Amino acid sequence: MRHFTDLVHRLSTPGTDRAAALAGYLRQAPAADAAAALALLAGQTPKRRATPARLRALAQGAANIPDALFAACLAQTRDAAETIALLIPPPLQPTHPGLADTLARLHAITTPADIAALWDTLLPSERGLANRLITGMFRTRIDAETLSRARLILSGSPLADPARGLQIRTILTYAEAAGGPAGPELTLALWHEGVPVPVARARAVLPQADLRDLLAWVRAHSQERFGPLHRVPATQVIALDYGGITPNSRRKSGVTLINPRILQWLRDADPAEAHHISDLPLAGPAPLPLDET
Amino acid sequence: MHDPVLTFTPAGLYCPAGGFHIDPHRPVPRALITHGHSDHARRGHGHYLCTDRALPVIRHRLGAISAETLPFGTPQTIGGVTVSFHPAGHAPGSAQIRVARGGEVWVVSGDYKTEDDGLTEAFAPVACHSFITECTFGLPIFHWRPQAQIMAEIADWWAANAALGRTTILAAYAFGKAQRLMAGLPRIGPILTHPAVEDITDILRGQGYPLPPTVRVTSDITPRTHPGALIIAPPSALSSGWADRFLPYDTGFASGWMALAARRRGLGAAFTLSDHADWPGLNHSVRDTGATRVLATHGYTGPFRDWLLTQGFDAAVLDA
Numbered sequence: 104m105r106h107f108t109d110l111v112h113r114l115s116t117p118g119t120d121r122a123a124a125l126a127g128y129l130r131q132a133p134a135a136d137a138a139a140a141l142a143l144l145a146g147q148t149p150k151r152r153a154t155p156a157r158l159r160a161l162a163q164g165a166a167n168i169p170d171a172l173f174a175a176c177l178a179q180t181r182d183a184a185e186t187i188a189l190l191i192p193p194p195l196q197p198t199h200p201g202l203a204d205t206l207a208r209l210h211a212i213t214t215p216a217d218i219a220a221l222w223d224t225l226l227p228s229e230r231g232l233a234n235r236l237i238t239g240m241f242r243t244r245i246d247a248e249t250l251s252r253a254r255l256i257l258s259g260s261p262l263a264d265p266a267r268g269l270q271i272r273t274i275l276t277y278a279e280a281a282g283g284p285a286g287p288e289l290t291l292a293l294w295h296e297g298v299p300v301p302v303a304r305a306r307a308v309l310p311q312a313d314l315r316d317l318l319a320w321v322r323a324h325s326q327e328r329f330g331p332l333h334r335v336p337a338t339q340v341i342a343l344d345y346g347g348i349t350p351n352s353r354r355k356s357g358v359t360l361i362n363p364r365i366l367q368w369l370r371d372a373d374p375a376e377a378h379h380i381s382d383l384p385l386a387g388p389a390p391l392p393l394d395e396t
Numbered sequence: 397m398h399d400p401v402l403t404f405t406p407a408g409l410y411c412p413a414g415g416f417h418i419d420p421h422r423p424v425p426r427a428l429i430t431h432g433h434s435d436h437a438r439r440g441h442g443h444y445l446c447t448d449r450a451l452p453v454i455r456h457r458l459g460a461i462s463a464e465t466l467p468f469g470t471p472q473t474i475g476g477v478t479v480s481f482h483p484a485g486h487a488p489g490s491a492q493i494r495v496a497r498g499g500e501v502w503v504v505s506g507d508y509k510t511e512d513d514g515l516t517e518a519f520a521p522v523a524c525h526s527f528i529t530e531c532t533f534g535l536p537i538f539h540w541r542p543q544a545q546i547m548a549e550i551a552d553w554w555a556a557n558a559a560l561g562r563t564t565i566l567a568a569y570a571f572g573k574a575q576r577l578m579a580g581l582p583r584i585g586p587i588l589t590h591p592a593v594e595d596i597t598d599i600l601r602g603q604g605y606p607l608p609p610t611v612r613v614t615s616d617i618t619p620r621t622h623p624g625a626l627i628i629a630p631p632s633a634l635s636s637g638w639a640d641r642f643l644p645y646d647t648g649f650a651s652g653w654m655a656l657a658a659r660r661r662g663l664g665a666a667f668t669l670s671d672h673a674d675w676p677g678l679n680h681s682v683r684d685t686g687a688t689r690v691l692a693t694h695g696y697t698g699p700f701r702d703w704l705l706t707q708g709f710d711a712a713v714l715d716a
């Protein structure tokens with residue numbers, strides 16, 4: 104719920120680029136959460152499960168405080184929903200349920216104990232939003248134009264959202280022709296001034312059929328051999344996931360990718376669809392020219 | 397009350413039998429000081445008494461003062477009373493002050509928190525008849541999460557910024573919070589400090605507090621020399637443009653007040669981390685002292701006093 108709470112906060116903040124905020128959320132959200140978010144933002148909200156007064160009574164009862172103390176809290180927050188959200192202690196071991204899971208619990212609410220149990224799964228900062236969904240007072244909406252703008256951003260580069268694993272399309276430049284149990288090691292590159300510059304090495308953990316076909320392709324197209332490594336034409340596009348980037352002036356590319364992980368061999372992709380070094384979200388020194396080491 | 401051990405005067409809390417004040421806010425001849433934050437340790441007193449752990453920072457802030465110290469737990473007789481200092485867990489060297497006359501014991505909490513942060517001397521309740529407690533967060537809407545969870549959230553934010561080539565800046569007061577953050581965070585990258593923070597940190601390192609290596613920001617420190625860095629700086633430095641050469645950067649603030657949505661508005665990243673006790677902490681502490689009389693100061697004094705009355709305590713507001 105943390106990401107959706109954050110999205111709703113951004114959508115409610117004047118001056119936010121709403122399409123970009125929505126795109127950022129959709130990019131990182133699991134499919135069920137993304138679908139749930141879009142439905143809520145389109146106005147398909149769950150029916151009211153409890154009134155605000157019922158929630159207040161439940162929270163005040165659970166906190167076991169008199170009316171005057173509740174009033175003092177309300178005077179501080181100036182927001183009954185937030186007061187209710189903060190009165191219950193946070194979960195000892197937060198499990199961070201997603202939006203879809205939270206909505207499923209919400210739909211199943213029949214007793215006050217169900218509401219209390221739902222509260223116990225959420226951080227206080229997420230409960231305010233959950234309470235608005237419970238009381239039928241969730242009013243945040245996205246219009247059709249904002250949604251289509253978000254989708255247009257989504258189809259662009261997914262590189263800059265740190266909320267999910269960063270992903271890029273790379274060019275295969277070197278490969279082992281036979282893999283051990285861990286899969287053949289591949290050298291992956293990004294374009295820079297018309298030539299592929301290596302940025303990562305990773306084991307090709309791929310579905311069996313793809314692995315078999317890729318190894319066959321490598322053997323058939325090998326241009327030069329360096330021990331177990333074959334240099335291959337820069338025509339195959341590999342989708343790569345990675346955890347971060349640090350500048351590295353010792354590398355030709357100028358960067359080190361942290362924890363690179365091969366996602367998929369994009370067999371139908373044109374090599375021009377692979378990314379460029381300049382696509383990487385790195386405000387650091389430019390990559391070194393290719394004729395230096 | 398006839399001749400109480402501690403009374404409240406225009407200069408602040410005063411012990412008539414001992415002839416001293418505690419954390420007074422006007423110059424007095426003799427002052428016992430709980431800790432070195434500026435609303436507690438002020439200039440102009442004739443003579444200061446504090447813990448040996450607290451004095452170096454207090455001297456740094458106040459300059460040359462006439463001062464003596466006591467280790468935690470060691471009693472000293474002053475006039476007709478016995479005083480001693482006990483850990484409060486608020487900042488390195490911070491203390492509660494116990495004042496006993498005959499068999500009657502009063503404890504002044506100073507600022508305190510009940511979670512052990514791994515750096516400061518951890519709070520422990522001190523048995524007494526009368527307990528003067530701060531209540532900065534004395535409302536039931538304040539429940540802290542374990543420090544490790546908040547530090548993990550800060551670390552995730554720092555790592556995300558580093559991956560994007562942005563510097564991370566945490567605004568934190570130079571004494572206490574800054575050191576708790578640098579000691580509690582995993583090392584995602586280098587930690588840079590504003591000179592005001594590094595000055596205090598150096599003093600505490602010299603006293604043996606386990607603080608990690610940090611780099612003092614000087615004119616030759618840049619995002620290129622230290623990529624992926626976290627900078628810890630006082631909030632005032634950020635509004636002055638001091639950090640401009642570290643752009644692009646993302647700013648965050650770590651304080652108990654970040655629990656409230658209204659306080660988070662307009663800030664970059666907000667983390668709920670406090671060096672004061674939360675509602676459960678205050679309530680447990682009050683009970684654990686065994687005190688029957690509780691005086692509330694520094695915070696939601698009225699509501700906390702009213703609550704304590706419903707819980708059967710002889711409760712009052714101190715500053716009145």
